[in-house]
Amino acid sequence: MKDGTTMRERVLSIFKKMKPLGYYWRLFPAVFWLGVFLVLPLSVMLIYSFWTMVRFELIPTWTLQNYLDIFVRAEGLYFRLLLKSLGMAAAVTLGAIALAYPAAYYISMHGGKYKYVLLNVIMTPFLVSWVVLIFGWRLVIGYTCLLNTVLMGAGLISEPMRLWGNWITVIFVLIFSWAPWLVLPIFVSLEKIDRSLLEAGADLGASPLENFRKITLPLSIPGLLVATFFVFIPTLGEFVAPILAGGTSGAMIGSAIEATFKRMHNWPFGSAMSFLLLIIALIASIVLIRKAGLRSLMESL
Amino acid sequence: MKIDVELKNVTKKFGDVVAVDDVSLWVGKCEFFSLLGPSGCGKTTTLRMISGFEKPTEGEVYIGGELMTDVPPFKRPTNLIFQNLALFPHLNVYDNISFGLKIKKLPKDEIQRKVKEMLNLVRLSGYEKRKIKQLSGGEQQRIAIVRALVNEPTVLLLDEPLGPLDLKLREEMVVELKRIQREVGTTFIYVTHDQGEALTMSDRIAVMKDGRVLQIGTPMKIYEQPKSRFIADFIGRSNLFEGSCADGVVEVDGLGRIIAEPGPQTSDKHSVLICAKPEKISIGRKLKGLDNIFDGEVKETYYQGRVTTYRVLLENGSLITVVVLSSGAKDIFKPGAKVKVGWNKRDVNMMM
Numbered sequence: 072m073k074d075g076t077t078m079r080e081r082v083l084s085i086f087k088k089m090k091p092l093g094y095y096w097r098l099f100p101a102v103f104w105l106g107v108f109l110v111l112p113l114s115v116m117l118i119y120s121f122w123t124m125v126r127f128e129l130i131p132t133w134t135l136q137n138y139l140d141i142f143v144r145a146e147g148l149y150f151r152l153l154l155k156s157l158g159m160a161a162a163v164t165l166g167a168i169a170l171a172y173p174a175a176y177y178i179s180m181h182g183g184k185y186k187y188v189l190l191n192v193i194m195t196p197f198l199v200s201w202v203v204l205i206f207g208w209r210l211v212i213g214y215t216c217l218l219n220t221v222l223m224g225a226g227l228i229s230e231p232m233r234l235w236g237n238w239i240t241v242i243f244v245l246i247f248s249w250a251p252w253l254v255l256p257i258f259v260s261l262e263k264i265d266r267s268l269l270e271a272g273a274d275l276g277a278s279p280l281e282n283f284r285k286i287t288l289p290l291s292i293p294g295l296l297v298a299t300f301f302v303f304i305p306t307l308g309e310f311v312a313p314i315l316a317g318g319t320s321g322a323m324i325g326s327a328i329e330a331t332f333k334r335m336h337n338w339p340f341g342s343a344m345s346f347l348l349l350i351i352a353l354i355a356s357i358v359l360i361r362k363a364g365l366r367s368l369m370e371s372l
Numbered sequence: 373m374k375i376d377v378e379l380k381n382v383t384k385k386f387g388d389v390v391a392v393d394d395v396s397l398w399v400g401k402c403e404f405f406s407l408l409g410p411s412g413c414g415k416t417t418t419l420r421m422i423s424g425f426e427k428p429t430e431g432e433v434y435i436g437g438e439l440m441t442d443v444p445p446f447k448r449p450t451n452l453i454f455q456n457l458a459l460f461p462h463l464n465v466y467d468n469i470s471f472g473l474k475i476k477k478l479p480k481d482e483i484q485r486k487v488k489e490m491l492n493l494v495r496l497s498g499y500e501k502r503k504i505k506q507l508s509g510g511e512q513q514r515i516a517i518v519r520a521l522v523n524e525p526t527v528l529l530l531d532e533p534l535g536p537l538d539l540k541l542r543e544e545m546v547v548e549l550k551r552i553q554r555e556v557g558t559t560f561i562y563v564t565h566d567q568g569e570a571l572t573m574s575d576r577i578a579v580m581k582d583g584r585v586l587q588i589g590t591p592m593k594i595y596e597q598p599k600s601r602f603i604a605d606f607i608g609r610s611n612l613f614e615g616s617c618a619d620g621v622v623e624v625d626g627l628g629r630i631i632a633e634p635g636p637q638t639s640d641k642h643s644v645l646i647c648a649k650p651e652k653i654s655i656g657r658k659l660k661g662l663d664n665i666f667d668g669e670v671k672e673t674y675y676q677g678r679v680t681t682y683r684v685l686l687e688n689g690s691l692i693t694v695v696v697l698s699s700g701a702k703d704i705f706k707p708g709a710k711v712k713v714g715w716n717k718r719d720v721n722m723m724m
Contacts, residue, residue, distance in 0.1 A: 265456070265458065267454050267458040268458050268460060270425055270445070270454070270458065271452075271458035272460075272471070273444070273445045273446045274446070274450075274520075275446075275451065276472050276475045277446055277475050281475060285471070286460060290461070
């Protein structure tokens, strides 16, 4: 009898320990998804980045040469491309915020009962494929397209301007495609500002402009950091817009990685560049998350 | 008395809803003036029209003798303490208090001196660097008060700032507010639905209901001589008797005669309302020497520590409330006890 009870207790205690395991199983879909679709390919890429490719064949050499190559190969071309991409990503971020902030501000402060209608209208560009939008812009500002034709017809210019196919075009196109996205996080952070704070500011003598500078803007900084997070990191690795609208001067590190993989078939070098980019993005994310707080980031999503 | 704030026939409509209906009142210099009324009576709207956040639909607002009806809030010599305090969460205590002074571009050493003075006033010296989140409810309260006071407003407006505090803290802050007002000598206009707060602190009270001012007067006047049934009921519980009056004698159906002080017009019979405050009524097995004595039966007894409250049924079927100081267990009347209740004629108030 005594033995039997202990057996039963043992079994029960095992079941008690099993219960928490049951909870972990609920994480399975997420873990599986991240493991198979993120960790696995990235691990393969990380391994490749230490290998060498000779005549289309991968050789497991375990070398850091690929990473060094980023800084020295082609007289530092790749490194300069990386710096240029950082600059362009920063410009796109600033431009998109400059475009989105007034819209978000207007909707939040003066939207009234049309607030959410206006927000939905802002979102309409997402109904159209991004590539289609880029080509749409090409039809407007391309060499023999609408803008040039109209301006020449009006006699304002004698020959068409080359507005398409340089780095400015890439920034322009990216700003326009990102701006609607940014309205959302900025709107959310503006909505969270207690309106009585603005009344308190006015009561203490602040004009509307001073109120904006001293209350609204500082309190919407979390939204701006989230916006930066949304734009800066994806733009850093951007390669579609440079290919479609960039020409030679519009190339970014993303286009270089794409070319390295597809045309030069140098997978290890491409992997090394990808990983350096990933690390930069990771550092940027950590800095932004620490500034904005994970919570405000998630709330905007 | 010098007048600091004056409202002349002010009306405010939101769409079809009349929030404030033809209100006229004045507030004297250094006065502690309260707007008292139930929620939705228009007291906050009235305050917001003085501070400039709402524009009157009709009427005029004068502050310090100047017409202010169309002046925006940031140009008015008033400061408002908000119901939710509205302290700036991204700024520390020092930056909160100095907000208005910095906008006025005062020299830095003067700002520092004033902030220090203000923190001394509310006994929070050394709190300059604290964040708003780190402060307790009462501390936030005080910071909100000095953030407004530091600007030396002609009038300080307070919109139920003690609402979110618990009872004990409220009682402390009531004393504190009165002390601050005495020390700085600024005109205070205080909005509240709490009659206790209003009676304790105010020099004068305006009782509001449905957008109108019903009565303006000192706390004693409002409490002892309410002008209407609503005020009599809203401020302290009152026992009301309806009857017809002639020569200071009121005939109440089923109860008999109540002797009251003769009012201004006494010759004709007219219907009146008699108001007897619960603490003015005596209760006992035998009562002598009172102008009015009635038989009654105790229905409910509430021992509340300092006082004991009785609900007594009179012969005409009306249930009155009597509050007496508690005087030991043997003197308490249990429900069912036959008692006499009575009062002197000068202790009741007659309304037309």
